[in-house]
Amino acid sequence: MVKPPNLYAFADPEDLARNLRSFVLDAQNVAIERHEVFRVGVSGGSLPKVLAKALLQSKSSSPTDQVQFAKWRIFFADERAVPLDHEDSNYKLLKDELLDKIPEEMGKPTVFPIDVEYLDDTQEMADQYEKTLVKEFASRDSVKLPMFDLLLLGCGPDGHTCSLFPGSPLLRETDAWVLPIDNSPKPPPKRITISLPVATHGIKIAFVATGGGKKEIMRQIFDTEEGHSLPSGLVNSFGQDRVSWFTDSPAVDGVQFPSRRGSL
Numbered sequence: 218m219v220k221p222p223n224l225y226a227f228a229d230p231e232d233l234a235r236n237l238r239s240f241v242l243d244a245q246n247v248a249i250e251r252h253e254v255f256r257v258g259v260s261g262g263s264l265p266k267v268l269a270k271a272l273l274q275s276k277s278s279s280p281t282d283q284v285q286f287a288k289w290r291i292f293f294a295d296e297r298a299v300p301l302d303h304e305d306s307n308y309k310l311l312k313d314e315l316l317d318k319i320p321e322e323m324g325k326p327t328v329f330p331i332d333v334e335y336l337d338d339t340q341e342m343a344d345q346y347e348k349t350l351v352k353e354f355a356s357r358d359s360v361k362l363p364m365f366d367l368l369l370l371g372c373g374p375d376g377h378t379c380s381l382f383p384g385s386p387l388l389r390e391t392d393a394w395v396l397p398i399d400n401s402p403k404p405p406p407k408r409i410t411i412s413l414p415v416a417t418h419g420i421k422i423a424f425v426a427t428g429g430g431k432k433e434i435m436r437q438i439f440d441t442e443e444g445h446s447l448p449s450g451l452v453n454s455f456g457q458d459r460v461s462w463f464t465d466s467p468a469v470d471g472v473q474f475p476s477r478r479g480s481l
């Protein structure tokens with residue numbers, strides 16, 4: 218039976234941040250209980266700012282509400298082939314918005330950036346990043362796909378997610394875990410991205426999409442047949458109820474698909 222994704226819409230950024238925090242910490246606590254670490258795949262774009270707001274907000278004393286950054290292993294769902302201090306780098310974005318702001322007492326995550334030695338060869342960069350995932354998730358012979366504890370994804374106004382763009386032949390990839398892109402329709406052109414099978418294999422998959430600029434694409438993804446073949450719609454179709462969308466009211470204005478408001 219097909220189980221639909223969860224669509225949550227919150228009235229204000231504080232409400233969204235609070236609920237995203239509790240969702241992320243649930244995933245963290247289950248993962249640490251299961252295998253002592255929390256393996257997360259993160260995106261760039263608007264996500265790191267919202268994530269920082271969720272994770273760095275004032276702590277409670279509840280043992281289940283503690284961000285255990287020392288046990289976090291952070292990978293990139295997609296990355297641009299630029300130096301790590303370049304304005305277009307998703308690593309730099311995450312560093313500026315979140316990593317550099319983590320207070321010492323919250324611990325330090327282990328972060329896996331791209332190898333900038335391969336900036337001119339995106340195929341090699343993708344292969345090297347895949348090797349990083351293989352090391353983390355055991356050998357490719359024994360693990361068909363890496364299973365992130367949580368994938369934190371964005372959705373562009375054209376429906377792209379990670380660096381998987383609408384109509385791209387990369388959406389048909391069934392074997393590779395990480396793919397090169399040399400002609401991204403959104404600059405910069407050279408990137409790497411996890412493949413669709415990896416993006417849909419997460420134990421939990423959360424999209425964050427906020428603001429009125431996302432309302433048309435949200436309507437397409439959730440309310441139209443064609444929306445199902447957009448990259449973000451494909452994640453919905455394959456991930457089913459392992460997928461949760463964290464949105465605000467302007468982003469879902471006019472969306473018919475039932476959304477839950479207020480709290481998880």
Ligand SMILES: O=C1O[C@H](COP(=O)(O)O)[C@@H](O)[C@H](O)[C@H]1O
Nearest residue numbers: 260261262263264371372373379
């Ligand atoms: O280019 C990218 O865009 C997407 C979506 O960004 P957003 O600002 O519309 O949320 C992002 O998820 C991806 O990581 C990034 O490389």
